[in-house]
Amino acid sequence: MAPFGVGGRTVSVRLHRVAGMLHLGLTGGIGSGKSTVARRLAELGAVVVDADQVAREVVAKGEPALAQIAERFGDHLLTEEGELDRPALGRVVFGDPAALRDLEAITHPAIWERTARLREQARAEGARVLVHDMPLLLEKDMGAQYHLVLVVDTSEETRVRRLVEHRGIPEEDARARMRSQVSDAQRRAAADVLLGNEGTPEDLAAQVDRLWAERLTPFADNLVAGRAADRPSVVQLADPDPIWPGQADRLIARIRHALGDRLVSAHHVGSTAVPGLVAKDVIDIQLGVAHLEDADDPAFVEALTAAGYPRRLEIDHDVSKDDTPWPKRYHLTSDPGRMTHVHVREVGSPGWQWTLLVRDWLRADPEARADYAAMKREIVAADGVWARYPEAKEPWFAVADSRAQEWARRTRWQPGED
Known part of the structure; x- marks a missing residue:
């Protein structure tokens, strides 16, 4: 089976x-x-939980699931020793969708209950x-x-x-x-x-x-x-990597799994979301919430931390482009093998919209993309210290904002989901 x-x-x-x-x-x-x-x-x-072994254990002699199988399909599926005759069961359910559904209704709950119990046992044992x-x-x-x-x-x-x-x-x-x-x-x-x-x-x-x-x-x-992985001290720019979007998709799926309906939207943003653009090897993800206060709910913070994204309290806003506050919440990854920045913003807020606008503008405008890449290379060549890198880019963004806004008006841009 x-x-x-x-x-x-x-x-x-x-x-x-x-x-x-x-x-x-x-x-x-x-x-x-x-x-x-x-x-x-x-x-x-x-601690290794073997799914095949669990599936065998839940239908072993004396297990409730085995008794339910015998009741539903007949005692002839048991050997003389009272064990499950797996080949015989296979012949019964193969080609019979209703029988297969009945079997799975018996075995699946038992499998997941045992898997959860083994997982909790592992946690309790440290x-x-x-x-x-x-x-x-x-x-x-x-x-x-x-x-x-x-x-x-x-x-x-x-x-x-x-x-x-x-x-x-x-x-x-x-x-x-x-x-x-x-x-x-x-x-x-x-x-x-x-x-x-x-x-x-x-x-x-x-x-x-x-x-x-x-x-x-x-x-x-x-x-x-409950801490973030160490980050490099010096910025290194990487050539565009075609695996970045797939990595972002997997990370977003995990965050959605962790947050459930507390999350309104999630987007891959930043330079690794722009094909053809050199970038730090960092996946930036923007999470959209209905109200920024939702991101301060302890359950929200705990869910992201358990998923491997602890909060960084020292960063709570973006650099505004319209002289109004642009608040956000910021999380980093605990995984040393995949550097990730998670920006939590209120859906429809200026910071949420501007982040998507700049990404889409850079995707669409080769000249803007080339200008941005050249600026990055100049900064890294002159300094390259990770902690100073974001601030060093701000003068370029201050000037580029009007270009991005003009592109948005000309193309009638609206925030999308990709």
Whole structure:
């Protein structure tokens, strides 16, 4: 029986991050080496919740779910020892949508209850890192529910060879199983961390060890302390990177998951949202709230902090362009591997609108984009100290504001959602 029911049908599931604990989703195609990564993470100190194991446990002998299955589908699905006859159950529900729905109505609640219990147990025992080893993570659209998604990336040919040689699975059966899963391209697009596994187990373990030391441990420590990751002291401009928009989409999805209906809008803004523009390797996200006071609600602040975005109290406004106050709230990331700035503004406020206007103007106007890039390079060449960089750009924005406003009038610009 496949985890979370037979047949891998997509269902709506929702996990909640446990405050102060780094929650990782681990996935990969069949034969990718995902289990090897899970074992190494456990050796390093993570608590691993194996979705396949949980799915087996909830229908073990003596479990309420097994009794419900026997009641719904018949005692003939039990072996003489009282265990579930999985192949027989598969024959009953495959090709019968109603039977499959009934089975999932029994197994899914039990699976998520046990998963939540294991997660809470890990927290109570002081775990810093929890790994959810979840083969169908992408099929069930669960990426937003973790702080990070780790994908073990292995070519199809390598996986087929390993399945044939190590598990004795016929080649056509191996390829058929792969066709039933999401594509390698989809996994890569969903990954915050890609662990390549074309080499030896030792090579893979070395990657996991580096990830643990350089990113996971400091990220977990920052979550426990409720603090932001260290930022560089000097600005380095990066060439435009096509992966920035996808990274922003994943971060926004996680923030939406954390805040729910407290969030009105969310946009990727700043230089990494402008194709073709050099930028600091920082994802800027603008969150829109109905009233700025909503962003001061302790539940709002706690949800963002648990998601890995603690508040920075010393920044509470933007530089106004119309001599009126432009208040905002500001959060940074706890993740040392993906620098992120989160700006919370009231929807429709001057600061909220101006941020979207400048982004869209720079996207549309090559000359403005070139001017802005040249100014950035001049500042970095002359000084480049991170703490002084935002202020050093303000004179350019003060002059550019009239150009952006004129472009908005000419094009009848309105704030959009992209």
